[in-house]
Amino acid sequence: MFAVAIDGPSGAGKSSVSKAVAKAAGFVHIDTGALYRSVAYYALSNNIDVKDEAMVGKMLSEITVRLVLENGEQKVLVNGENVTGKIRTENVSMAASDISKIPSVRAFLLDTQRKTADEYNVIMDGRDIATVVLPNADVKIFLTASAEKRAERRFKELLAKNEEVEYNKILEDVIKRDRQDTERETAPLKPSDESVIVDTTEMSFDQSVDFIANLIKERL
Ligand code: DC
Numbered sequence: 001m002f003a004v005a006i007d008g009p010s011g012a013g014k015s016s017v018s019k020a021v022a023k024a025a026g027f028v029h030i031d032t033g034a035l036y037r038s039v040a041y042y043a044l045s046n047n048i049d050v051k052d053e054a055m056v057g058k059m060l061s062e063i064t065v066r067l068v069l070e071n072g073e074q075k076v077l078v079n080g081e082n083v084t085g086k087i088r089t090e091n092v093s094m095a096a097s098d099i100s101k102i103p104s105v106r107a108f109l110l111d112t113q114r115k116t117a118d119e120y121n122v123i124m125d126g127r128d129i130a131t132v133v134l135p136n137a138d139v140k141i142f143l144t145a146s147a148e149k150r151a152e153r154r155f156k157e158l159l160a161k162n163e164e165v166e167y168n169k170i171l172e173d174v175i176k177r178d179r180q181d182t183e184r185e186t187a188p189l190k191p192s193d194e195s196v197i198v199d200t201t202e203m204s205f206d207q208s209v210d211f212i213a214n215l216i217k218e219r220l
Pocket residue numbers: 010011032033034036037093096097100101125126127128129177181
């Protein structure tokens with residue numbers, strides 16, 4: 001199987017770029033953030049404190065999380081319930097960042113990610129794909145952009161959905177999540193030694209897609 005690992009901070013465009021590249025290359029796109037989001041969503045829905053390791057550990061022993069692919073589209077089922085449509089809120093974003101610090105959560109989701117890469121040619125995006133999940137990936141990319149640019153993209157996305165948002169609040173959240181994801185002890189966000197750093201601050205979406213598609217072509 002062929003694997004492309006795409007890591008980077010939130011809002012760098014990993015998911016949308018990966019999706020487009022996967023489509024063009026005939027690969028399956030796996031968004032691993034959705035797994036952390038689903039676990040966080042389940043905790044929030046059941047009044048479980050996402051920072052309480054013991055409570056979260058107990059919760060993990062009581063749930064199953066499955067990643068399924070339907071016509072190439074990824075869905076995440078928690079205890080059989082498809083939560084995919086419910087995990088894209090700002091609340092869940094921050095809770096996912098909090099819960100992902102807990103080592104037992106990371107260990108719990110590791111197998112699912114690796115098994116998927118065993119079964120399909122994947123473009124897998126996350127924070128620790130090249131460093132931990134798929135250290136033997138064929139292509140390793142670290143996709144990033146300035147915090148201001150990432151907040152601006154998120155701001156426009158939310159405005160387009162008619163959500164009431166404040167740019168400064170989004171920027172604050174982006175910076176806070178960056179810090180949490182980068183400074184945590186287990187599997188922090190960082191490029192692997194072999195990762196190609198792609199900074200999209202000054203790149204359009206199409207340019208980012210072309211750049212990465214070319215990197216993959218070179219190694220195929
Ligand atoms: O990519 P995302 O914004 O959907 O991810 C949500 C959170 O999940 C992110 O703040 C950190 C965590 N995460 C992680 O720790 N490791 C991954 N491979 C993917 C996401």
